[in-house]
Amino acid sequence: MSALAAELQGHEPMAPEPWRILAVRREVADGEVFTWTLEPLSGRAATARPGQFNMLYLFGVGEVAISVSAIEDDGAVVHTIRAVGSVTRAMQGLRTGEVVGVRGPFGTAWPVADAKGRDLVLAAGGIGLAPLRPVVHAVLARRQDFGRVLLCYGARSPRDLIFRDELDEWQVRRELDLRVTVDRGTADWKGDVGVVTQLIDRGGFDGRNALAMVCGPEVMMRFSALSLHRRGVAPERTFVSMERSMRCALGFCGHCQIGPHFVCRDGPVFPYPVMEPAFRVNEL
Amino acid sequence: MRELLEILQGQSFFDGLTEAQLKLVAAFAALRSFEAGRYLFREHEPADAFYLIRSGRVSLESLLPGRQPGTFMTLGGGDMLGWSWLIPPYRWHYDARALEPVHTAHFDAAALRERMDHDPVLGYALHKRFTMLIVERLQAARLQHLDIYASGEGDVGLGG
Numbered sequence A: 001m002s003a004l005a006a007e008l009q010g011h012e013p014m015a016p017e018p019w020r021i022l023a024v025r026r027e028v029a030d031g032e033v034f035t036w037t038l039e040p041l042s043g044r045a046a047t048a049r050p051g052q053f054n055m056l057y058l059f060g061v062g063e064v065a066i067s068v069s070a071i072e073d074d075g076a077v078v079h080t081i082r083a084v085g086s087v088t089r090a091m092q093g094l095r096t097g098e099v100v101g102v103r104g105p106f107g108t109a110w111p112v113a114d115a116k117g118r119d120l121v122l123a124a125g126g127i128g129l130a131p132l133r134p135v136v137h138a139v140l141a142r143r144q145d146f147g148r149v150l151l152c153y154g155a156r157s158p159r160d161l162i163f164r165d166e167l168d169e170w171q172v173r174r175e176l177d178l179r180v181t182v183d184r185g186t187a188d189w190k191g192d193v194g195v196v197t198q199l200i201d202r203g204g205f206d207g208r209n210a211l212a213m214v215c216g217p218e219v220m221m222r223f224s225a226l227s228l229h230r231r232g233v234a235p236e237r238t239f240v241s242m243e244r245s246m247r248c249a250l251g252f253c254g255h256c257q258i259g260p261h262f263v264c265r266d267g268p269v270f271p272y273p274v275m276e277p278a279f280r281v282n283e284l
Numbered sequence B: 001m002r003e004l005l006e007i008l009q010g011q012s013f014f015d016g017l018t019e020a021q022l023k024l025v026a027a028f029a030a031l032r033s034f035e036a037g038r039y040l041f042r043e044h045e046p047a048d049a050f051y052l053i054r055s056g057r058v059s060l061e062s063l064l065p066g067r068q069p070g071t072f073m074t075l076g077g078g079d080m081l082g083w084s085w086l087i088p089p090y091r092w093h094y095d096a097r098a099l100e101p102v103h104t105a106h107f108d109a110a111a112l113r114e115r116m117d118h119d120p121v122l123g124y125a126l127h128k129r130f131t132m133l134i135v136e137r138l139q140a141a142r143l144q145h146l147d148i149y150a151s152g153e154g155d156v157g158l159g160g
């Protein structure tokens, strides 16, 4: 074990454990979004549930909260990261075989079991597809348990679409109704142009019997919830995933607070009515 | 006529209209199809119709001086297209082009508009629905131009 790994060894909730990067994958052309497959050096780790996050620690740089974007059968965990700040940008330079610290999993999960027997609407905006991808995997593994499944995915432009291979595969498998749109098309883009809420407005699900999970920028979640409501989905059956930067991730420091709620402990997945006050934006 | 009535009945846009109102609206409708590449209408032409897209995708395009026509929105099966027939000077503000074979219910809006002037109850019912559609499209356009997916400030990756 390396000195770094030894230093990271421990089981305290505040102490990161050493995990090795098994694979690095670029999600967009410039590599600003990338996916790591990680395995614990100890060989064992608590199993994350869809919607939860880990604290990823880069020695000497800092720690960030990153959602789980897939959970592998062998215990490996997948994280999809956008390089937006000093820590995530430094992470962009790491290669296969390097070791990072991991604490977690933390937080609440998407209520996948509650969607059984119902239509399920997943609405993802931008990198918001990453926290929802494990839900898609869970649903496809037990497809017969669910009614119609819609995945509405919006991104800024075609070059910003992540998980391209998997999107193609889902499109071909036809086990879910995949709808993809971009805010700005390009000359070679043959798909839809417009915002993700329009994909929801198009319907194709039974709103009264549907459960919805929404992840993306807050303004996108707010308008998606409105579209879902118009389509008959009860606000209590609409779930959103909130994003705040984290420090302790244990409900101690208050850094992630939204009103009375700690995103790290009470979230990140919340029923929409709990977060509705935080979402209020000026109407047109 | 019967087929058109059934099509309208299956469309949430018309939910809440009475049977008599639906029949009236259906009387102004006709099925119309467009091959891929054909224009449903062009910018500046008189706006004397609206459409219910039954299947296929339509690209809404606007010409910017010195640039290629750009798609600012695509519409598909179940979407309503066109409200310029409601607002003077009744001209289209953009092009609508079929991206693939498109099947529509086409409504003679100029005739319907006249009818609405003489039947304010129907007029109000349709106005309400088109106002809702305009608000939805305005909100969508606003979101589209906000660049909501731009990177935030925080070093965090929970999907926001």
Ligand code: FES
Pocket (backbone or CB within 6 Å): A245, A246, A247, A248, A249, A250, A251, A252, A253, A254, A255, A256, A257, A262, A263, A264, A265
């Ligand atoms: S990060 Fe400390 S309370 Fe949530």
